[in-house]
Amino acid sequence: MKDTLGLNWEHRFASRADHMKSSAIRELLKLAEQPDFISFAGGFPAPEFFPAREIEETLARLCDSDSLQYGPTEGYRPLRQLWADRLGGKVEEILITTGSQQALDLLGKVLVEPGSTVLVENPTYLAALQAWRVYGAKFAGTPLDQDGLQVDNLPTQGQFLYTIPTFQNPSGATLSLQRRHQLIEWSHKHQIPLIEDDPYGALRFEGEPLPKLVELDPNVVHLCTYSKTLAPSLRVGVLVGAPELICKLVQAKQATDLHTSTLNQRVAYELDTSGYIEKHVMELRQVYKQRRDAMVAAVRKYFPPHTRMIVPQGGMFLWLTLDHDFDSVAALERCVPHKVAYVPGNNFHPHGGDPHTMRLNFSNTRPEMIEEGIRRIAEEL
Amino acid sequence: MLLVLDRSDSLPLYRQLSQQLKGLIENGTLAPGTKLPTVRRLAEDHGLTRLTVQSAFAELQDQGWIQSTVGRGTFVSAQSSGPPPSRLEVPGSLAELLQATDRPARFQLAQAAPSEEFYPRQEWKACLQAALNQDGSLNYGTIQGDENLRSQISRILLDRGLQVPPEQILITHGAQQGMDITVRALSKPNQPVLLETPCYPGALELLHTLSRPCLEVPVEQMVKAVEEQCRRHRPTLLYTVPTFQNPTGLLASPAQRAALLALAERYDFYILEDDVWGFYNYTPSLPPPLKAEDRHGRVIYVSSFSKTLMPALRLGFVVASEELLQSLSQKKHASDLVCSLLLQRGLAEYLKRGNFGPHLSRIVPIYKQRRDAFHQALLEHAPECSFHLPPGGLSHWLKLPAGVDESALFSEACHQGLVCARGAAFYPMPRAQGYLRLSFGGHKPAELEKAAALLGQLLRAARQRPRLRGNPLV
Numbered sequence: 001m002k003d004t005l006g007l008n009w010e011h012r013f014a015s016r017a018d019h020m021k022s023s024a025i026r027e028l029l030k031l032a033e034q035p036d037f038i039s040f041a042g043g044f045p046a047p048e049f050f051p052a053r054e055i056e057e058t059l060a061r062l063c064d065s066d067s068l069q070y071g072p073t074e075g076y077r078p079l080r081q082l083w084a085d086r087l088g089g090k091v092e093e094i095l096i097t098t099g100s101q102q103a104l105d106l107l108g109k110v111l112v113e114p115g116s117t118v119l120v121e122n123p124t125y126l127a128a129l130q131a132w133r134v135y136g137a138k139f140a141g142t143p144l145d146q147d148g149l150q151v152d153n154l155p156t157q158g159q160f161l162y163t164i165p166t167f168q169n170p171s172g173a174t175l176s177l178q179r180r181h182q183l184i185e186w187s188h189k190h191q192i193p194l195i196e197d198d199p200y201g202a203l204r205f206e207g208e209p210l211p212k213l214v215e216l217d218p219n220v221v222h223l224c225t226y227s228k229t230l231a232p233s234l235r236v237g238v239l240v241g242a243p244e245l246i247c248k249l250v251q252a253k254q255a256t257d258l259h260t261s262t263l264n265q266r267v268a269y270e271l272d273t274s275g276y277i278e279k280h281v282m283e284l285r286q287v288y289k290q291r292r293d294a295m296v297a298a299v300r301k302y303f304p305p306h307t308r309m310i311v312p313q314g315g316m317f318l319w320l321t322l323d324h325d326f327d328s329v330a331a332l333e334r335c336v337p338h339k340v341a342y343v344p345g346n347n348f349h350p351h352g353g354d355p356h357t358m359r360l361n362f363s364n365t366r367p368e369m370i371e372e373g374i375r376r377i378a379e380e381l
Numbered sequence: 382m383l384l385v386l387d388r389s390d391s392l393p394l395y396r397q398l399s400q401q402l403k404g405l406i407e408n409g410t411l412a413p414g415t416k417l418p419t420v421r422r423l424a425e426d427h428g429l430t431r432l433t434v435q436s437a438f439a440e441l442q443d444q445g446w447i448q449s450t451v452g453r454g455t456f457v458s459a460q461s462s463g464p465p466p467s468r469l470e471v472p473g474s475l476a477e478l479l480q481a482t483d484r485p486a487r488f489q490l491a492q493a494a495p496s497e498e499f500y501p502r503q504e505w506k507a508c509l510q511a512a513l514n515q516d517g518s519l520n521y522g523t524i525q526g527d528e529n530l531r532s533q534i535s536r537i538l539l540d541r542g543l544q545v546p547p548e549q550i551l552i553t554h555g556a557q558q559g560m561d562i563t564v565r566a567l568s569k570p571n572q573p574v575l576l577e578t579p580c581y582p583g584a585l586e587l588l589h590t591l592s593r594p595c596l597e598v599p600v601e602q603m604v605k606a607v608e609e610q611c612r613r614h615r616p617t618l619l620y621t622v623p624t625f626q627n628p629t630g631l632l633a634s635p636a637q638r639a640a641l642l643a644l645a646e647r648y649d650f651y652i653l654e655d656d657v658w659g660f661y662n663y664t665p666s667l668p669p670p671l672k673a674e675d676r677h678g679r680v681i682y683v684s685s686f687s688k689t690l691m692p693a694l695r696l697g698f699v700v701a702s703e704e705l706l707q708s709l710s711q712k713k714h715a716s717d718l719v720c721s722l723l724l725q726r727g728l729a730e731y732l733k734r735g736n737f738g739p740h741l742s743r744i745v746p747i748y749k750q751r752r753d754a755f756h757q758a759l760l761e762h763a764p765e766c767s768f769h770l771p772p773g774g775l776s777h778w779l780k781l782p783a784g785v786d787e788s789a790l791f792s793e794a795c796h797q798g799l800v801c802a803r804g805a806a807f808y809p810m811p812r813a814q815g816y817l818r819l820s821f822g823g824h825k826p827a828e829l830e831k832a833a834a835l836l837g838q839l840l841r842a843a844r845q846r847p848r849l850r851g852n853p854l855v
Contacts, residue, residue, distance in 0.1 A: 050519035055723075056510055063506040066396065066440050070479050070494060070692040077445060098554055098695075102717040109590065114570075130715045134565070231519035233723040254475060255586040256561045256716065257554040262693040264721055 025347060028332060032341040038373035040295075040360040041341040043169065043316065046287055047364070050231045051271070051280060058270045059263070067262045073254040074246075076265040082272060083238050087214060087222070092243040095250060098260045100199060100225040100237040102253070104131040107195060107221070109252040110245075111159055112137045119158040121149050123319075123348030123357075125169045125197065128162055139350035144168070146310045148175030151182045160193040160221075165213060167200040167315025170348045170359035174313060177210055184217045197223045202281045204314035205289035214240060221245065226268045228316070229277050229284070236260060236268040287363075288316065294367035295360065298374035304381065316363040319345070326356040326381070334380040340373045384427060393497065394429060395436035402437065403485040406446055406457050417447060417455045474806055475582040487798035488832040490819040493627060493688075493775045497823075499744045500691050504736050505727065512726035522722035524714045525706075526552025526698070530725045533732035534698055540738070541659050542669030543682070545700050551710055552720050556657050556697040557583055559683035560620070561591075562712040563699065567618045567651045567681075568593055575610055575619035575650065577603055579778075579807035579816070581627040584620050584655075588809075595809045600629055604640040611648035618651050623671055625658035628778045628807050628818040630771030635668045642671060645679045656684045657697075658774045660741055663749040667773075678702035681709075686728065688775075689741065696720065696728055748775060754826030755819070755833060762837030765844075775822040776802075780814065785843045787815030793843070799835050 032039040074080065075096025084091045097103040104127070112118065114136025120128070122141030129139065142153050149163055163183070165175035175183070187194045196213040201224070214222035222240040230236075239249065253259075271277055295318055296311055308321040322328075328344035335341060345357025362370060384401050386394055405411045418426070420434045438455060441447045449455045481491035512518050525531070531547035538545060553559040564587060568574055574588055576595040588595055596616055598606035603621070610616065621641070623633035633641075645652050654671045672682035678701075685697030699709055731737070755777060756770050765782040781787060781804075791803045794817075804816025819836075821829055 044520060047517065047520055052513050052519060055519065056513045059509050059513075060506055063502045063509070065436055066497075068500050068502070068505075068691040068693045069497060070492065070687075072480050072483075073476065078439075078442060098717045101715075105716045127715070127718065130711075134712060134715045231723075232521045232719075233519045233721050235717065235719070235721045251586070252590050254479070255557070255583065255590040257558045257695065258479060258583065259695070261554075261695045261721060261724060264724070 038340045041343050044364045045228045058267045062266050067266045071259045071262040073250050073259045079269040095239045095246050097237040097239050099235045100223045103223045103239040104128050106249045106252045108132045108135040110248045116159040119161040141350050148173045151179045156190050162195045164197045171319040172310050172312030172317045195221045199225050200315035205285045207313040234264045291362040294370040295362040298371040302375050302378035318360045320358050322356045328358050338376045340376040395433045398437035399440045400485045411457050415457045475586050486800040489823050490801040493820040508730035509727040511730045518723050518726050522719050524710050527725040530729035533729050543673050551699045553697045555695045556683045556685035559699040562709050563653050563681045566708045575616045577621045582806045620653045622655045625773035630774050632772045652680045654682045657688050660689050662773045664772045751821045755821040755829040758830040758833030762833040776818050776820045779817045790843050
């Protein structure tokens with residue numbers, strides 16, 4: 001007898017339910033892709049500064065090389081060696097991933113079982129939550145403030161803790177030096193691994209760089225990417241971890257996509273070793289600083305006076321907290337017809353929350369349009 | 382240093398150079414720590430361009446054979462036995478197959494992959510340039526994949542007898558990712574998946590990683606076996622390569638295809654149809670894919686451009702009903718957000734320029750010729766093995782005669798410069814009957830003849846090896 005109804009229904013229902021939760025927002029944000037829209041909603045680096053010419057030249061050379069066949073799952077060895085040398089480790093501790101998202105996915109495959117509790121910042125990077133929900137993770141969030149994660153408030157159990165300590169997405173906050181040490185102590189005391197995601201660390205426009213968690217403690221699993229320093233289209237990320245962990249991740253990656261595109265890995269390698277990225281990032285920092293300043297000034301000018309914001313020293317995002325009775329989602333709906341958008345803050349919480357917050361991306365819009373966009377939003381508050 | 386480079390060989394000079402240097406390192410002629418001649422020296426001595434030598438050095442460095450230090454020179458790596466062993470280098474495994482071209486060998490028959498000789502490098506370069514001139518190519522793009530690419534894929538699928546709108550196509554990171562998200566969307570951990578065996582090692586790795594037990598269905602009696610398994614279990618998914626199956630090369634008949642679809646409907650499971658070999662056709666007529674006859678939205682069709690164009694692109698796609706595609710797209714997004722928009726647009730441009738058809742028209746007859754030559758040579762030199770003429774694809778599947786140990790033969794062959802794929806890599810469980818998969822794509826007919834002759838010698842030697850029998854003397 002066919003007992004298929006339950007099974008198929010369950011499959012369809014699960015995916016549809018997930019889909020329904022965010023589809024409303026997704027529909028709204030799709031509109032933000034229209035050309036005359038001022039969008040503060042994406043997480044995009046400034047497209048005018050993508051190094052198209054340099055990438056083109058590099059690709060042209062690579063097409064004549066051995067970059068076009070199958071490659072090892074671990075990644076292009078010189079690229080791995082580059083990162084090993086940079087972080088003072090061994091090549092066996094480096095895995096090249098298809099963007100940092102894949103690093104999150106592989107960690108999920110290897111570390112998350114249905115019902116595992118994953119500790120996160122509250123709010124945190126949305127796609128990380130999505131990556132691990134797929135594997136049945138439950139989330140426990142700890143709030144943050146202008147100095148980052150409130151390490152005094154952490155739980156004592158969990159599969160691992162995921163943090164974006166520098167210019168956090170979405171809050172822009174940076175974990176203070178003291179709290180970095182405390183976090184590492186906490187991690188050792190309770191034997192809970194730390195996963196440090198660092199996509200924006202290079203985009204600092206002021207203040208002193210703080211040591212990465214992995215520089216303070218080699219046990220930390222560290223993620224970084226070329227998406228914000230070169231171009232998102234390359235899909236090249238770097239994962240640093242203990243050799244035993246890397247081994248398991250490589251096995252999982254192999255079954256997932258065999259290996260990351262060799263061509264793109266080599267583009268990243270060439271532009272990194274040649275010193276191009278270092279130069280390019282210096283330019284980006286100037287540009288982003290200007291854009292941040294424009295946005296901060298505009299918010300101070302147009303938004304209600306009691307609007308709280310964390311002014312980030314780098315990165316791409318500004319996080320605003322308005323009055324407790326402010327409905328960020330409803331306001332977005334009013335903004336969209338005026339061709340401006342942002343992401344309501346509740347999306348970044350594992351269990352919803354902070355409906356009176358918003359995340360604004362400043363990297364993707366020219367300074368003149370930033371003021372105009374902020375003005376439009378302010379009118380709809 | 383004596384190097385023999387053949388400009389008339391289809392293998393690029395830099396690869397010949399790198400392979401020979403590797404050989405010299407492996408056999409000890411270039412000991413660990415030896416300083417290599419400079420790029421300039423090697424180039425001058427052998428009438429090569431510096432770029433050629435640099436490319437060879439880059440390849441060797443990349444594989445860990447040599448190390449370059451600015452100001453000091455280039456040295457043979459300290460590890461005398463070559464690159465550090467990886468835990469994944471289980472003989473015959475997928476890892477080994479992926480790295481097969483790294484091993485110096487006279488006969489490279491391990492990887493079922495297109496030969497570098499036919500990579501459309503210049504066209505591809507031009508298409509990438511065109512892609513870079515389009516607005517936004519360096520940005521993220523959409524989850525489902527570049528619209529133009531999906532339209533182009535929709536167009537070329539017509540040549541496979543498949544009519545699907547671009548909305549039902551999702552671009553993936555190779556067919557492998559298509560398989561990953563499909564298995565995850567349509568089955569749960571510890572829920573068994575029907576798997577035709579022998580099968581593509583990547584499928585085995587995938588099911589293992591995802592903790593899906595395999596319900597084996599021998600490919601030669603698939604329909605019957607599927608029905609038997611369905612009577613005893615509740616699988617939700619079958620993985621099959623109906624067209625030029627990897628490794629057997631089998632082509633499922635129209636009757637078999639119809640039967641599978643009927644079973645899927647009757648026992649309520651989905652079919653993951655892997656068609657990566659679909660264009661490597663040497664027969665006059667080909668039944669359409671399962672997907673073409675899929676009335677009930679049960680088939681998820683997966684393919685890629687790795688075998689037809691270039692493996693490094695990592696561009697594949699999934700075709701499924703719009704509803705299923707929602708679920709698959711979500712999983713893809715959670716896995717790696719999007720595929721490289723730059724490479725997607727490069728490929729879209731390549732297809733748009735009408736390059737794909739002529740490319741296939743050029744390479745398929747050459748591969749057919751190689752298949753024929755290899756087949757004849759095997760009939761002559763390895764008659765004790767049983768094998769069929771593969772109607773498509775790039776591999777011969779050889780059943781070894783009784784008494785020949787697969788592992789020993791495989792090792793001995795590697796030793797003698799013949800690298801191929803071990804039968805063990807294609808089954809979830811070890812078995813007594815030995816097999817080898819030999820891929821003929823990378824060598825010309827004359828070389829294939831020699832490879833078959835060598836195999837013949839090895840087989841005879843294997844059968845004559847004295848077997849330990851009897852009791853020890855006391």
